[in-house]
Amino acid sequence: MISVDPVLQGQVDSLNAAYGLCLDxxxxxxxxxxxxxxxxxxxxxxxxxxxxxxxxxxxxxSKGMLVDRVVALRRANVxxxxxxRHLISRAVIAGIKGETVTAQASYAVLxxxxxxxxxxxxxxKYIDMLIVKEGAAKLVSRTCVYDTHRIATLLATPI
Amino acid sequence: xxxxxRMGARPSLPTGVDYGVYHSPKxxxxxxxxxxxxxxxxxxxxxxxxPDPGDFxxxxxxxxxxxxxxxxxxxxxxxxxxxxHKGATVCRSLRGNQADGAFVCVYHQWAxxxxxxxxxxxxxxxxxxxxxxxxxxxxxxxSLEKLRVESYKGMVFGTFxxxxxxxxxxxxxxxxxxxxxxxxxxxxxxxxxxQHMAGNWKLYSENSRDSYHGALLHLFYPTFGIYRxxxxxxxxxxxxxxxxxxxxxxxKGDVDYGSFGDEANREMQGTAQLQDESLLQFRPEIDDDIGxxxxxxxPSVVLQQIQNTLATRQIVxxxxxQTELVWTYFGYADDDEETTRHRLRNxxxxxxxxLISMEDGEAVELCQQxxxxxxxxYNFIKMGGDxxxxxxxxxxMDENAVRGFWKGYLDLMGNALATFDKQMxx
Numbered sequence: 331m332i333s334v335d336p337v338l339q340g341q342v343d344s345l346n347a348a349y350g351l352c353l354d355x356x357x358x359x360x361x362x363x364x365x366x367x368x369x370x371x372x373x374x375x376x377x378x379x380x381x382x383x384x385x386x387x388x389x390x391x392s393k394g395m396l397v398d399r400v401v402a403l404r405r406a407n408v409x410x411x412x413x414x415r416h417l418i419s420r421a422v423i424a425g426i427k428g429e430t431v432t433a434q435a436s437y438a439v440l441x442x443x444x445x446x447x448x449x450x451x452x453x454x455k456y457i458d459m460l461i462v463k464e465g466a467a468k469l470v471s472r473t474c475v476y477d478t479h480r481i482a483t484l485l486a487t488p489i
Numbered sequence: 490x491x492x493x494x495r496m497g498a499r500p501s502l503p504t505g506v507d508y509g510v511y512h513s514p515k516x517x518x519x520x521x522x523x524x525x526x527x528x529x530x531x532x533x534x535x536x537x538x539x540p541d542p543g544d545f546x547x548x549x550x551x552x553x554x555x556x557x558x559x560x561x562x563x564x565x566x567x568x569x570x571x572x573x574h575k576g577a578t579v580c581r582s583l584r585g586n587q588a589d590g591a592f593v594c595v596y597h598q599w600a601x602x603x604x605x606x607x608x609x610x611x612x613x614x615x616x617x618x619x620x621x622x623x624x625x626x627x628x629x630x631x632s633l634e635k636l637r638v639e640s641y642k643g644m645v646f647g648t649f650x651x652x653x654x655x656x657x658x659x660x661x662x663x664x665x666x667x668x669x670x671x672x673x674x675x676x677x678x679x680x681x682x683x684q685h686m687a688g689n690w691k692l693y694s695e696n697s698r699d700s701y702h703g704a705l706l707h708l709f710y711p712t713f714g715i716y717r718x719x720x721x722x723x724x725x726x727x728x729x730x731x732x733x734x735x736x737x738x739x740x741k742g743d744v745d746y747g748s749f750g751d752e753a754n755r756e757m758q759g760t761a762q763l764q765d766e767s768l769l770q771f772r773p774e775i776d777d778d779i780g781x782x783x784x785x786x787x788p789s790v791v792l793q794q795i796q797n798t799l800a801t802r803q804i805v806x807x808x809x810x811q812t813e814l815v816w817t818y819f820g821y822a823d824d825d826e827e828t829t830r831h832r833l834r835n836x837x838x839x840x841x842x843x844l845i846s847m848e849d850g851e852a853v854e855l856c857q858q859x860x861x862x863x864x865x866x867y868n869f870i871k872m873g874g875d876x877x878x879x880x881x882x883x884x885x886m887d888e889n890a891v892r893g894f895w896k897g898y899l900d901l902m903g904n905a906l907a908t909f910d911k912q913m914x915x
Contacts, residue, residue, distance in 0.1 A: 378680035385680025387842040394764030406712035484847040
């Protein structure tokens with residue numbers, strides 16, 4: 331464990347909290363703004379990561395692809411109506427190099443569909459690289475490694 | 490008037506099957522015997538998943554847990570993951586390597602070799618003349634249940650049936666030609682995704698054979714104005730009807746299906762723009778212009794090439810309304826890093842988050858939910874006629890392959906379905 335400036339810790343945790351609420355409030359159009367332009371976002375099964383296999387169910391290596399995902403969700407894709415709720419742990423900051431920070435956090439996404447039951451939909455961890463400057467953090471890359479390798483029905487909304 | 494007619498009931502046909510087949514535990518049990526353990530070859534995995542001696546992978550035939558193992562002699566074996574002693578699961582991992590080729594049940598340490606033959610029983614003779622099994626106990630009679638195993642182009646299939654024809658005959662020449670197409674050279678596995686659907690396995694099997702829904706449910710292409718109305722498409726069926734393949738290629742001539750968008754009464758022109766088109770880039774790498782190849786091999790696997798994504802989708806039945814789809818993504822063994830990256834980008838299109846495929850999970854669940862309590866009522870599968878043809882082009886406005894599925898299914902189920910239909914009347 332490295333000793334982390336509480337201000338920096340707060341900036342990273344604030345980003346994660348705002349990120350989760352953004353998705354859970356359904357403000358998907360605001361989601362790409364959490365990333366820098368030249369970013370990587372992927373959602374990959376833990377069984378693949380553990381076995382050195384690269385295939386991810388979402389793999390966006392530009393901000394444009396994040397925007398395309400959102401437009402597709404809004405206008406094209408068909409999926410069960412649902413609400414999601416992100417519970418994100420305090421980040422563990424692993425490295426700081428200038429403005430670049432590496433961090434990890436655990437997450438659980440609860441999902442409530444039209445039957446009214448709330449289920450644990452997806453659990454895993456974020457492996458992040460961030461740029462922190464001028465008092466704000468942005469994601470350079472976020473890899474969502476999901477333990478829940480049995481995806482219920484489909485995975486539409488970003489994790 | 491017969492009783493059947495008075496009740497309005499009729500036998501299930503390829504053009505209309507009793508909705509009860511998605512819900513009846515009796516039908517589900519009969520399917521395990523007559524379809525998955527019957528005269529079929531069920532997909533077990535890829536040889537590329539178990540490249541080295543001792544490599545194993547947990548898989549299923551229907552709902553039965555099966556383990557696929559490469560023996561120390563390089564031979565591929567499959568056995569039911571059920572100890573011959575008390576029925577415990579012997580192999581408890583999804584995958585791994587058992588360097589000594591031995592699998593030991595943790596409960597009482599019964600040990601089996603890679604072929605599933607019993608090779609060790611603790612206290613078999615007892616100790617100092619006390620306990621142990623009788624003289625008539627022959628380990629040879631207590632092996633794991635072994636499947637017949639055959640491979641075709643690196644796809645491994647197993648069967649419980651001693652009567653089913655050899656795998657190549659079961660697949661038939663048309664299906665083999667298309668498997669040859671995708672598995673033209675050595676492959677490497679890129680990873681897995683597992684998608685669980687609260688629906689009956691047959692709803693997914695129909696879905697993968699249903700070309701009618703393609704442009705109607707999956708709206709990604711039309712939304713972004715990339716629906717190619719002049720594409721060349723065709724569907725082909727194996728003789729039994731239950732295997733099928735769809736291909737879509739870029740057009741050879743000036744064919745115009747321009748009216749299709751209007752007939753479908755949907756926005757097909759596309760009002761959104763993709764910001765990053767690298768998602769859709771396609772690099773022809775097989776000696777043809779086919780950009781989509783979806784091949785359903787009855788009863789348990791789909792083999793696909795969509796753009797530059799290659800995958801198998803294994804159908805696992807966990808209950809009458811619980812189906813798991815195991816996606817195994819792969820590339821060619823000689824892919825360079827940039828090609829692999831391109832495939833990973835293309836993978837956004839397919840799988841449980843696939844921009845053009847995620848909807849299938851929802852469709853399965855909608856049909857499961859909508860047919861609750863609908864025994865004695867029938868689905869309606871007459872798009873494009875009521876016959877089953879070996880070839881259909883262009884595909885997309887027919888349900889030929891879905892009728893083919895039901896034809897093969899009804900042939901296998903035979904009396905089990907007839908009895909069911911009769912019960913529905915009573």
